[in-house]
Each structure stands twice: as structure tokens, then as C-alpha cells.
Amino acid sequence: MSFRFRALTAPGAAALQLWLLEGDPVSLQGALGKNAPIDVQPRLHRLQSVDGSVLDEVVVRSPRPGKIELSLHGGLGVTRALRARFVECGGVEEVPRRDAIVKARSPLAARFAWADAQRAELDLNARAAAHGGWAAWAEALLPQRAWAELARGDAKMVLAGQPNAGKSSLMNAWLREQRVTVSPHPGTTRDAVEATIVWGDGVDAAELQLVDTAGLWADATGTDARAVARSHEVIAEAWRVLWVHDASCAPGPELAAGGLAKAEHLLLLSHADQPLHSEVEAALRAFPGVFVGSYSLIEQASEAVAACSEALRQQLGPAPAPGADFPLSPSAWTELEAAIAARD
Ligand SMILES: Nc1nc2c(ncn2[C@@H]2O[C@H](COP(=O)(O)OP(=O)(O)O)[C@@H](O)[C@H]2O)c(=O)[nH]1
Ligand SMILES: [Mg+2]
Numbered sequence: 001m002s003f004r005f006r007a008l009t010a011p012g013a014a015a016l017q018l019w020l021l022e023g024d025p026v027s028l029q030g031a032l033g034k035n036a037p038i039d040v041q042p043r044l045h046r047l048q049s050v051d052g053s054v055l056d057e058v059v060v061r062s063p064r065p066g067k068i069e070l071s072l073h074g075g076l077g078v079t080r081a082l083r084a085r086f087v088e089c090g091g092v093e094e095v096p097r098r099d100a101i102v103k104a105r106s107p108l109a110a111r112f113a114w115a116d117a118q119r120a121e122l123d124l125n126a127r128a129a130a131h132g133g134w135a136a137w138a139e140a141l142l143p144q145r146a147w148a149e150l151a152r153g154d155a156k157m158v159l160a161g162q163p164n165a166g167k168s169s170l171m172n173a174w175l176r177e178q179r180v181t182v183s184p185h186p187g188t189t190r191d192a193v194e195a196t197i198v199w200g201d202g203v204d205a206a207e208l209q210l211v212d213t214a215g216l217w218a219d220a221t222g223t224d225a226r227a228v229a230r231s232h233e234v235i236a237e238a239w240r241v242l243w244v245h246d247a248s249c250a251p252g253p254e255l256a257a258g259g260l261a262k263a264e265h266l267l268l269l270s271h272a273d274q275p276l277h278s279e280v281e282a283a284l285r286a287f288p289g290v291f292v293g294s295y296s297l298i299e300q301a302s303e304a305v306a307a308c309s310e311a312l313r314q315q316l317g318p319a320p321a322p323g324a325d326f327p328l329s330p331s332a333w334t335e336l337e338a339a340i341a342a343r344d
Pocket of ligand 1: 272
């Protein structure tokens with residue numbers, strides 16, 4: 001005779017933990033101890049560990065015969081002792097089925113993981129077939145691909161531009177704290193500095209990693225050259241690049257189409273409180289991506305952050321609807337891209 005048990009609360013230390021036990025009533029009585037009160041009403045009980053010492057004072061409730069809910073304190077020591085006792089009494093632990101949902105770190109991740117779990121028994125080919133085949137599914141889904149990266153927590157928004165453009169000022173404003181050194185000396189930020197924010201609203205709020213870079217400068221040598229090389233690497237791997245350019249300075253070739261800037265990139269002009277450089281307008285016309293606006297990061301930092309956020313929202317378009325069949329795994333997206341490439 002045996003019983004099954006599983007945690008209903010997320011793994012890790014917490015104030016309380018809740019467990020569900022199911023099996024034949026005799027095994028369940030053995031699991032809790034022969035004197036344990038088993039009733040539809042919640043009852044207090046001193047649960048003993050394998051060695052006979054009191055493990056915790058727990059609340060036992062049996063909504064129906066063969067099923068027990070157990071609430072106890074949430075410490076990791078209590079969890080270990082509880083598992084040991086149940087295994088000793090012949091219990092078999094069920095791996096939580098909703099693991100991805102429990103691990104989800106944002107509302108967007110949780111709702112996509114939930115929708116994915118509903119289709120766990122279907123393989124990707126079956127899902128693609130239900131949408132008219134891989135090519136048709138890919139065509140419908142690819143415009144929303146950025147949402148999959150956001151939901152996975154992999155989305156990196158890299159702040160790039162020349163030294164002293166205001167990248168760290170913008171990053172600080174976004175984080176609403178002094179996380180990054182802001183300094184008038186070029187190259188103060190040597191390495192890429194990352195911080196995670198929760199971006200977006202309600203059920204679409206997702207983790208977004210902001211990455212501040214040292215910046216790009218043409219005549220760099222020594223450690224500066226290494227910092228510039230690192231900036232290039234981070235830009236190449238970015239989910240999005242947000243270019244920051246000091247509007248009172250001449251733009252570099254990186255902002256023009258054919259330079260580093262791409263159609264999905266964003267551009268913010270800083271130093272709007274200073275005279276506009278004569279070459280900036282032409283650079284704006286050549287920029288292949290989305291122009292966010294001109295701001296003084298000294299006087300209008302929060303407006304600049306709101307504008308970046310809004311530009312990103314516009315660019316991404318609406319998130320996949322709740323319950324939509326929207327795959328998250330990178331392998332699914334590789335297949336979708338291959339399907340589009342094969343069709344072209
Ligand atoms: N007047 C003015 N100064 C700014 C603006 N944005 C940044 N700064 C100043 O420019 C300097 C460099 O800014 P920082 O954010 O460190 O630039 P980064 O090198 O791109 O990270 C600092 O002294 C900032 O206070 C702006 O819009 N207007
Ligand atoms: Mg900086």
C-alpha cells in the first residue's frame with residue numbers, strides 16, 4: 001500500500017507550504033501518524049519526523065476520503081524532514097506538473113507557460129498541422145517573435161552610442177536609482193552593466209534586461225579599445241538596441257543604414273537643452289529604425305524613459321492573446337524560421 005504526495009506551493013523557503021496527499025485511507029493515516037486527526041474540518045496535529053522528534057505543528061484537512069491537505073511552516077528543513085517521513089512511510093512524490101508556471105518570473109511568462117502546458121501532450125508538428133502547416137503557422141507567428149524572447153526572460157535592451165551621450169543617465173532614470181556611474185569623463189562605464197526590470201503592464205508585464213555599454217569611440221586604444229570591442233559584442237547579441245546620441249555632437253556613421261543600426265533599433269536624442277548640431281537632421285533621416293524623440297536627460301529623464309517604453313510597445317504590437325497557441329522554446333522558433341526560409 002502506498003500514497004502519492006506533492007507540494008502545491010512553489011519550491012523554496014516561504015512562510016507556509018501546502019502539500020496534497022492522495023491514496024488509500026490506511027496509508028494516509030500511517031503517513032501522518034496513528035493519532036493524527038483526519039477530518040473534513042481543519043485540525044491541528046504535531047507531525048513527527050522519522051526519528052520521532054516533532055517535525056512541525058501542522059494543519060490537516062481531508063476534503064474527502066483518500067485526500068489530505070497539509071499546511072505547515074515553509075522552512076527548507078521542514079520540507080526535507082517531511083519528504084523523508086513520507087518516503088519512509090511508502091509515499092511516492094509526484095513531480096509538480098506545472099513546473100514552468102511555478103518558475104515563471106513575470107505575468108507574461110506565467111500566462112505563456114500555462115498556455116503551453118495545456119498543449120504539453122501535442123508535439124510541435126501536431127500543433128503546426130493544426131495551424132495549417134509550418135509555413136502558415138510561421139507566417140502568423142513571426143511578427144510576434146519578440147514576445148517569446150520577452151516571455152523567456154532573454155530579452156536584452158542594449159543602450160549604445162558614443163561616450164557621454166547619456167546612456168548611463170537614461171539607464172539610471174529607467175531603474176530610478178543610481179545603479180550605474182554617471183560621469184562627464186568619457187569611458188566611465190567600462191564593461192556592460194546589466195539590470196533586470198519588469199516592463200509592461202498587467203498580464204503582459206515581462207522581464208527586460210537593460211544593458212549599459214561603455215560606448216563606441218573611433219580612436220580607442222588599450223582598455224578603451226577592449227571596452228569598445230565588448231560594446232560591439234553586446235550590440236551584436238542584443239534583442240533590441242536603443243541608440244542614445246547627444247544632439248549637440250556630430251553623429252557617427254554607426255547610426256546610418258549600412259552602419260550598425262538596424263530597422264528594429266530605436267534612437268533617442270539627448271542634450272535637447274543644448275544647440276542642435278547641423279548634421280543631426282540628416283542622421284535622423286538615414287536612421288533605419290524608430291526615432292523615439294529629443295530629450296534633455298537632465299530635465300526630462302522620466303519623459304525620455306516613458307517615450308522609449310512607448311516606442312517599444314508600438315514596435316512590438318499587441319502581445320499574443322491569453323490562451324493563444326504561442327510556442328516559447330528556441331527550437332520551435334528555429335523550425336518556424338526554417339519554414340519561412342524554405343518557402344522563400
Ligand atoms: N545638458 C545635458 N547633459 C546631459 C544630458 N544627458 C547626460 N548629460 C550629462 O552628460 C554626462 C555624460 O552622461 P552619461 O550618462 O555618463 O553618458 P554615457 O557615457 O553615455 O553613459 C554627464 O555629466 C551627464 O550628466 C542631457 O540631456 N543634457
Ligand atoms: Mg556610461
